[in-house]
Amino acid sequence: CGGVAGGARRRERHPLGPSWAAGGSRAVAKKPRNVSETLQGAGLRWPALIALGTLATFVALASSANVQVHAGDEAEIPSAASVVSKVSRVSRESRGIRKPRIIVVGLGSGRCGTLSLSEMLSTIGGVRVTHEDDHRLLCKQWLWMETSEEERNETAKEILLKYQKPGPFDANRTVLGDVAFYHLPYAELLLKYDDRVRIIILKRDKIGYMTSANRWFDATESYPFSHKVQRDIRGESAATRYVTAADHFVACYPKYPPSVVEVPAQEGDVWVNRTSRAWPTEKSLHQGRLSKKIYNFSRAYERFWEEYYEEAEPLVARYPGRVRLLRMEDLNNLGLMNEVVRWLGLLDAKVRSVIHAHKRRPRG
DSSP states (O other): OHHHHHHHHHHSOOTTOHHHHTTGGGSOOOOOSSHHHHHHHTTOOHHHHHHHHHHHHHHHHHHHTTOOOOTTSOOOOOOHHHHHHHHHHHHHHHHTOOOOSEEEEEEOSSSSSHHHHHHHHHTSTTEEEEESTTHHHHTTSOHHHHSOHHHHHHHHHHHHHHHHSOOGGGTTOSEEEEEOGGGGGGHHHHHHHOTTEEEEEEEOOHHHHHHHHHHHHHHTTOOTTOHHHHHHHHOHHHHHHOOOGGGGGGGGSOOOOHHHHOOBOOTTOSSBOOTTSSOOOHHHHHHTSSOSOOBBOHHHHHHHHHHHHHHHTHHHHHSTTTEEEEEGGGGGOHHHHHHHHHHTTOTTOOOOSOOOGGGTSOOO
16 A cells, blocks of 8 residues: 555655655755756746746847836836837847848849859759749830930839848848839949949840840730831730730830831841731631731841840940959850859859740740
8 A cells, every 4th residue: 555655655746846746855856957847847838938938038138228117217118019010020039130232133124144144043042033023113214215204213223222132032132123124224323322233234236136025026926116007917806815024024125216116018028027927818807807908027136136235235334343244155154153153242152054944935
């Protein structure tokens, strides 16, 4: 009976902890190994420990804010909102959230490797460079021709704002950026406003651009240099029935006069709108898929390419060390691309392979 009673006594919960319950009053208490065991030995459980930890945090914050309470004086007690804000800031700092060291802005006429560049850079740890990420903000009009400097300044500040306060997904990125042809109107303003900005200009030869652009706009049934011509290409009924992905970018392009955009095509012309890859038939005209008018786009493509690089290339001379010009072919040169990576301040990083983005989606 004594053994059973002794066993029962050893199994019952002791108010001073398990070390006392093991052998009654004759048992020697084990020395607590840490504060947690000390508090548990005193009968405090995890809810109480959490409450004590929270209280200690608030006391530490109050001390760091130099809050002093004296008898008979009016105490300056921080509001709950200010304490929560400070806790959040401390939490963010403990997770290492910071602004990026470098902001990459990619330029190029389009159809020149901009998507491949963004994907190659984004393969590096700590880097995220998007492609045409914020076109709904920026594609308002061809801004350096049609808006005031004040409006361009405001838009440039909006672009930089997202890099001043990166979201949780980009919290620990060393390099952030975006590659898009429509950044050109703001490029110089971004360089002036933020020393972290680095610009990469991609350039494809003129004929290569014209050929690829014509395939792209033909496939998407879009013609961004003239709203009238786009309606003519689709037909009035088709133009109101659907919107293609390229339509969102129409506002990013300049609009040219009829002498440039309404050039009738001749049989055998290369740069023409032919969605069916053939000259129109009675059936295609009846379906509204093709216009009775067929235009030669070469003048518009050529003018856009020339205007774009007349504006972009002088930035290299005006901002040496912060702006680089790359040919589209340079994307195939891993040695040169890794030199660009070091130029961005990523001394230990490397691009491991060449990426041809549009070979997965061949459209030029």
